[in-house]
Amino acid sequence: AQSVTQPDIHITVSEGASLELRCNYSYGATPYLFWYVQSPGQGLQLLLKYFSGDTLVQGIKGFEAEFKRSQSSFNLRKPSVHWSDAAEYFCAVGAREYGNKLVFGAGTILRVKS
Amino acid sequence: DTEVTQTPKHLVMGMTNKKSLKCEQHMGHRAMYWYKQKAKKPPELMFVYSYEKLSINESVPSRFSPECPNSSLLNLHLHALQPEDSALYLCASSQGQVMNTEAFFGQGTRLTVV
Numbered sequence: 019a020q021s022v023t024q025p026d027i028h029i030t031v032s033e034g035a036s037l038e039l040r041c042n043y044s045y046g047a048t049p050y051l052f053w054y055v056q057s058p059g060q061g062l063q064l065l066l067k068y069f070s071g072d073t074l075v076q077g078i079k080g081f082e083a084e085f086k087r088s089q090s091s092f093n094l095r096k097p098s099v100h101w102s103d104a105a106e107y108f109c110a111v112g113a114r115e116y117g118n119k120l121v122f123g124a125g126t127i128l129r130v131k132s
Numbered sequence: 133d134t135e136v137t138q139t140p141k142h143l144v145m146g147m148t149n150k151k152s153l154k155c156e157q158h159m160g161h162r163a164m165y166w167y168k169q170k171a172k173k174p175p176e177l178m179f180v181y182s183y184e185k186l187s188i189n190e191s192v193p194s195r196f197s198p199e200c201p202n203s204s205l206l207n208l209h210l211h212a213l214q215p216e217d218s219a220l221y222l223c224a225s226s227q228g229q230v231m232n233t234e235a236f237f238g239q240g241t242r243l244t245v246v
Contacts, residue, residue, distance in 0.1 A: 050232045061136070061222055061237035062175070069232060108174055112231025117188065119165075120230055122174035 022111050024123035031099050032131050039094040039126050041109030050112035051092040052120065053083055057105045065107075068092060079103070104130045138223050138238035146246055147213060153241045155206040155223030163230060164206040166198060167222040169240070175222055180230075181206060213245045 023042045031037050043049060050069050054062040066077025073085040083094045092109060109123040136157045145151050155164065163182050167175035180188035181200040195217075197209040206223055223238040224230070 052234075054237075059220070059240070059242065061138075061239045062224075063237070064234050067234060112229075114231065116231060119177045119180065119188065120235065125172075125174050 022109055022121050022123035024107075024109055024126050026126045027124070028127045028129065030129040030131060033101050034098050037094075037096045037099045037103070037128070039107050039109075039128070041092045041094065041123055042090050043092070043109075043111045044090065045111065045113055045115070047113070048087065051083075051085060052110040052112070053077065053081070053092075053094045054108045054110060054122075055079075055105050056108065056125075062108065065094070099128075099130055101130045101132060104128055136223055136225055136236050136238035138221075138241050140241060141239065142242045142244075144244045144246060145210065145213065147215070149213075150209070150211045152210065153208040153221055153223075153243075155208075155225075155238055156204055157225040157236070158204055159225065159227075159236065160203075161225035161227050161236070162203060163226045163228065164200065165224040165226075165230065165235070166206070166208050167224065167237075169220040169222055171219075179208075210243075213243075215245050218244045 021044045052067045053065040056062045065081045066075050068075050068085045076082050081096050106125045106127045108125045110120040112120050139154045166178040169175045178192045179198045184200045195212050199207040220240045222240045224235045226233045226235045
């Protein structure tokens with residue numbers, strides 16, 4: 019069955035340090051890939067998306083992600099984390115086999131220490 | 133306007149009550165969604181409306197009844213809920229199929245069933 023895996027439930031980084039959040043998916047073809055961020059008690063905001071083309075995509079708030087077909091991964095990165103980045107991050111996958119819906123990973127909670 | 137507006141933000145209801153959650157968007161999106169999110173879990177799809185018609189029902193209990201009165205509005209009618217239905221209910225909309233377009237999420241309604 020298709021799945022989205024975020025192996026890290028929690029990650030803590032120091033303010034100013036770099037960040038990488040991992041996402042792996044299980045799917046045969048190239049899916050549509052998304053990263054969303056959610057602050058506590060809030061809705062989800064799209065950070066970036068990959069459909070095709072350049073495998074390194076830039077998003078809002080200084081985030082970027084790289085699609086690696088060989089590793090079935092779509093990891094999210096940021097070179098320098100700010101305290102306001104503390105939130106929960108969800109990787110999501112859309113594919114024709116899923117129908118008109120996204121499949122979300124379990125999420126990674128990011129804590130930023132000063 | 134890229135907002136999806138949900139009302140109310142918070143709702144406490146008894147197990148015998150009837151209440152409704154409302155969602156509104158003015159982006160001209162033709163697909164609208166209801167998601168349920170339990171604490172520390174990813175959003176789970178409940179319903180999808182496409183061109184004001186219900187296209188996906190993820191086997192949701194009948195105590196949840198969706199309604200799409202027009203292309204801008206989406207309601208979720210609640211009746212005889214159980215305490216385990218307490219969750220954050222998120223509405224989203226997208227221009228096309230969410231698998232290959234951006235989904236915009238509302239801030240959610242925090243529902244507590246007592």
